Amino acid sequence: MTPAARISAAIGVLDQVLQGAPAEQALLRWSRASRFAGSGDRAAVRDLVFDALRRRDTLAALGGGPGGRGLMIGLCRETGEDLAAIFTGEGHAPAPLTESERAGHAVPGDNLPDWLRPQWRRALGSDADAVAAAMGQRAPVWLRHNPQRAGLAQALAALAADGIETAPDPRLASALRVISGARRVASGRAYGEGMVELQDLSPQLACAELPCAPGMRVLDYCAGGGGKALALAARNPELRIEAHDAEPDRMRDLPVRARRAGAAIALTARPSGHYGLVVADVPCSGSGTWRRQPDAKWRLTPERLEQLRRIQASILDRAAGLVAAKGHLAYMTCSLLTAENDAQIQAFLQRNQDFALVQDRLWTPLTASDGFFLALLRRA
Incomplete structure (x- = not known):
């Protein structure tokens, strides 16, 4: 053409x-x-x-x-x-x-829907314009090194042999930004043999903040493709990880991905008992990923945002019931909006007073890559 x-x-x-x-x-x-x-x-x-x-x-x-x-x-x-x-x-x-x-x-x-602009500015303050401008650019491609399959030097050599140039992030040795050759990743040896996995920098940084002691029982509650479960398994192969999703078909590729990564992840339709760590990466507006899915920005409506907030609150409450005493609940979104992040956590803490906030973090394209929010909660 x-x-x-x-x-x-x-x-x-x-x-x-x-x-x-x-x-x-x-x-x-x-x-x-x-x-x-x-x-x-x-x-x-x-x-x-x-x-x-x-x-x-x-x-x-x-x-x-x-x-x-x-x-x-x-x-x-x-x-x-x-x-x-x-x-x-x-x-x-x-x-x-x-x-x-x-x-x-x-x-x-700023290339934002008119109705959303006040919420955007409220959430991002003085960074609002700069983040909106960053959303107008293409998102970088990031890989996560998997130490269970290869050492970092071996993985870098395999990527180079595949014609893929990368650069590590100084905050996380396993995070590799693709400088050139991004379209070759999926067909390359490093990816095919599980030495690396496609995962954006922001969720990699979030997963690095989570507790994962050997033998801990972990539940990836809204697993989807299983990116968080795979990242935790790469950190500590002695975790007992289970993955669950309300729509099991979303997890159809996870068994293949887990085998490739050398990770032991059990799929469960009905989580039961209690877990030392429950990760809930909930459905959200995706406002942090609008560089990758720009059409979603224009299809989001106030009604849909409010529907998502109700879903998020319901998931939080259900996930909380699966957390063991002194265990942790990690609430995650790929949203930049306060309504889906801090406001959701404050409302949850009012409803569930046996939980306390350990830390919360918001990453944006100015500080990491995709917009991403983490709130780590601990049960008394």
Whole structure:
């Protein structure tokens, strides 16, 4: 596909997303209908769509319109592309620019839904604008070294042999930022043999804060793909880890991932008894991950946020009943919003006075990578 054809394809996908379709679904539909598109074309169109959604309002102003076409004109204008050479109307290229599209101009903005802006500023204070700007950029790819499969030097050598360049984070030796070769990770030897696992820096830092004494019984209560369970197993192979999710199908890949990592993780449909540590990474707005899922930002509504808050409170109360005396409950979200984080914990402590807050942390793209919140609680 030519660059112009890729932009034309991105316009069509964006129009579907702006009408309410999830971005990944719209991209999958386009890919299935476009058998001529190679892997490089699919990756390029995906990048165009996600780059546009991250800065939707700014690019719409630059492009002279709020639709997929306006966003692509704005993106091309922002990156210095020759618009006349792309928007020709020839072959698979998009139609030439109209007079109004030629007059697009930039306006200052944080690319946030209007209703959410006060909550964003309340949660982030003086960092609100800087974090919003960071959300307009692509998120870095992070790996977690797994010492149960290889030493760090061996893992780094295998990554280099795979053509993947990484740099460690000074706060956590196991956290490796991918500098180049990110698309090679999943097919590389280091990943295939369990030496490394894909995991963002922020949850890695959060898992490093959790207590995990040998022999401790641990429950990953909202396990999903099992990233937290795998991170804890890598820290201490003597933990007795169980994974649970209200929708078990979310855990379908966890047994394969655990075998690859050399981790012993038991899946449980009905957790029972008491645990020394219960990890509850609850459903949330995902506002900390909007660099990776920018369409979610525009689909979030006040009603959905309130529904999520009710779900979070219910999960917290159920998880609390599984914590042993003197045990710990780790509440996690990938949200930056106070309503889902500090406010949720304060309400929980009022309802459950046998728990006390040990520590809470909020990571943002300015201090780590994705936005992520941890509150570690201890039962009396």
